Amino acid sequence: MSEDYKFKGWVGRDKYAVKGNMEWKDYEPKIWTESDVDIKISHCGVCSTDVSFLRNGLGATIYPCVVGHEIIGRAVRVGKEVKHVKIGDRVGVGAQFKSCLKPDCAECSDGNENFCKGFVTTYSDKIEGEGNTYGGFADYSRAPGHFVIRIPDRLDSADAAPMLCAGITVYSPLKRNGCGPGKRVGIVGVGGLGHFGLLFAKALGASSITAISRTSTKKEDALKMGANHFIATGESKDWAAKNTGTLDLIVSTVSSPNMPLGDYLSLLATYGTFIQVGSPEDILPGFSAFTLMTKGAKLGGSVIGPPWEIEEMLKVAAEKGVKPWIQKRPMGDANQAIVDMEAGDARYRYVLVHES
Incomplete structure (x- = not known):
């Protein structure tokens, strides 16, 4: 199956992208595998880590990069090996994109994938033989199904997005x-x-x-x-x-x-x-x-949490009515949102929303 859509997003070319210089461009996602899910993005939270990576503040940024790791949208393509998601489901991806998932990995076997030595981030990282990872300041996201989470019906997408990180x-x-x-x-x-x-x-x-x-x-x-x-x-x-x-x-x-x-x-x-x-x-x-x-x-x-714990958190949020204090911004406003985030203006989390 070949998708009838292109991957476009806010691309940072160098450390000066953090000054509001991201460019809306096409990019090539990682190679498709049958364990992947393609997501048409509706919402993406803005995190301080996005700011750090854009300016290479952690010394690990792979340019060009598309940041954003609090991704919510609809599954539009689902690999044959993915059993818990179907096309049309509302799903999300957080800061972790992949772990080794090997039987002899103590962390993955114990449900602590977030501490696996094979941790791959949602953006600015590499998967051997498959290419680079790209984040959610974009139209679409391609992610391994193991780290794709179904979103409870009772949670609003804009509220759920920043919960993923x-x-x-x-x-x-x-x-x-x-x-x-x-x-x-x-x-x-x-x-x-x-x-x-x-x-x-x-x-x-x-x-x-x-x-x-x-x-x-x-x-x-x-x-x-x-x-x-x-x-x-x-x-x-x-x-x-x-x-x-x-x-x-x-x-x-x-x-x-x-x-x-x-x-x-x-x-x-x-x-x-x-x-x-x-x-x-x-x-x-x-x-x-x-x-x-x-x-x-x-x-x-502590660093984030594994998929099962994210699901547990979302269930608690839905049951207890947890509602974050967010400010919605158009996806087209991503550059200014990064500048405002860096200035400390968010009260208390920006969420980018696709106008479409």
Whole structure:
């Protein structure tokens, strides 16, 4: 079968694309296999990682590139080996495009594909023998069926799109570290990731939720999202001392290498856990090991989640009525959306919508 459509998207030619210089052009997707699904894109979220890759901030960008990894649309071509998707289904693809899926891979066999050494990103990556991967700032996406997720009927496409990266990035560490009744949860940063942290901490039934930000400008928003408490670190010299030992679980969504990490860790109660999910383009700051040792606390990290966990998250979102705070932008406005994202103007997630 040969498709009767072309792949067109917003192509970044070099690091200056982040300045609003992406070009709408044809591109050649990876080679079709019978394990793939072609998706006619209707929505795609805009992530800070898109900004980083466009400017080669992580040092791994393959140009030309088409960014975007929060993709929603309709399946228009389905390989013979794909059994859970049929043509016409509303589906999505997140930040992971492929893993090795080998029987002897402990990560893939245990349902932890997101930690597989054969992790392939949705864009700016290569698949041996098949070509480069390209993202969702485009008309169509071609992706391996294993990582194509069916979207629940009760979720709006614009709401579901940013859940495929931002949502799962915080849902996974919250769920895996016991967020629920009896758990006092802190979310560092009230942005695209952080606002999802507040929404999902509430949906999972955390006993109390504390939003942590530099200023109180987002306090009212955070309280509406589900926070019970708010800490403005830049407006009080003794914020850490006043709140020491008050949180069982902290998920940090910020990416500044200048974060007061030692003070954040001091907020943990005995046997508390701190999980970093924000992606600094630099190293994390140092801290005293005694901050962890004297309370048996743990410091960890997390990256997105496997397909089964994304499906679980979407089900929770549908059942609990989780509704992200998004701003819809036309797909044709992608360049300005990237510029605005870089400037920190999103409240709290941009979603590109195909005008057609």
